[in-house]
Amino acid sequence: MEQASWIPSSIDLDRPSAARMYDYYLGGSHNFAVDREAARSVERIYPGMSGAARANRSFLRRAVRYLLAQGVDQFLDLGSGIPTVGNVHEIAQQVHPRARVVYVDVEPVAVAHSTALLADNPLATAIQADLRDPETVLGSDEVRDTLDFTRPIGLLMVAVLHFVPDSDDPDKVVARYREALPSGGYLAISHGSLEGVPQDGLDSTERIKAIYHRTDSPLVLRSRDEIAGFFTGLDVVEPGVVPLPEWRSDSADAYISAYVGVGRKP
Structure with missing residues (x-):
């Protein structure tokens, strides 16, 4: 298959990407036939998937606004995905025009489009890196040049840790990022869960997996409990680690089987 000139050469157009499927759920256009086919297969099993994706996006918006209200004006967004309306820098810079943001994703299309989107924004940048390699992420020139680690940082891990298998030791990965957070910094997480899924829905979940x-x-x-463990050593802000629609909701979010939370580093 001949690839368009804007598509990174490393892209495998025969294999779906979770990031590009998420873009499809959100109504984006940076996805390919193989992604749409996989996403539609999920939607046939769970017609509410697009609403769930938007609910996750809503939590991201609420979390960023909460952190801004606490005086945080710089953000590290891990597993940021393909840019759509309501990106972190758009939310943050509406409130604080000098807010700084670094987006991190392993998906080449996500990084390519983020880089193009941010070409005229000197306070935000995107890098291609794997969040499972904290030393590379935290040591990158872009992260160190953009963010000031002597001041509070908002670390965002929204709808991404459920793509990190146990074999990659997500607890150790998150612990390294928590260690790097300055005092007064925050960690925000949303994560899919089977808790609350009715018994007759478990088969559908396995088909989606x-x-x-x-x-x-x-x-x-x-x-x-596993998701709450990612906040070890942090002061979890009210209302705690709760189902997504229960976290400071400002709208009627669609049902989504996920827990979310925000924690502050003392």
Whole structure:
């Protein structure tokens, strides 16, 4: 298959990408036939997937606004995905025009489009890196040049940790990022979970997981306690680690089987 000139040469157009499927759910256009086919297969099993993706986006907006209200004006967005309306820098710079943002994603299309979007924005940048390699992310020139680690930083891990398998030791990965957070910094997480899924929905969940196992990011759903463990050593802000629609909701979010939370480093 001949690839358009804007598509990074490393892209495998025969394998769906979780990031590009998410872009499709959100109504974006930076996805390919193989991604749309996989995403539609998920939607046939769970017609509410697009609403769930928008609910995650809504949590991201609420979390960023909360952090801005606490005086945080710089953000590290891990697993940021393909840029759509309501990116972190758009939310943050509306409130604080000098807010700084670094987007990090392993997906080449996400980084290519983020880079193009930010070409005229000197306070925001995007890098291609794997969040499972904290030393590379935290040591990158872009992160160190953009963010001031002597001041509070908002670390965002929204709808991404459920793509990190246990074999990659997500607890150790998140612990390294928590360690790097300056005092007064915050960690915001949303993560898919099987808790709350009715018994008759478990088969559908397994079928959805099977679809994601065909992508570059197999889906791993965790319990509330496992998700709460990612906030070890942080002061979790009210209302705690809760189902997504219960976190400072300002609208009627669609149902989504996920837990979210925000924690502050003392």
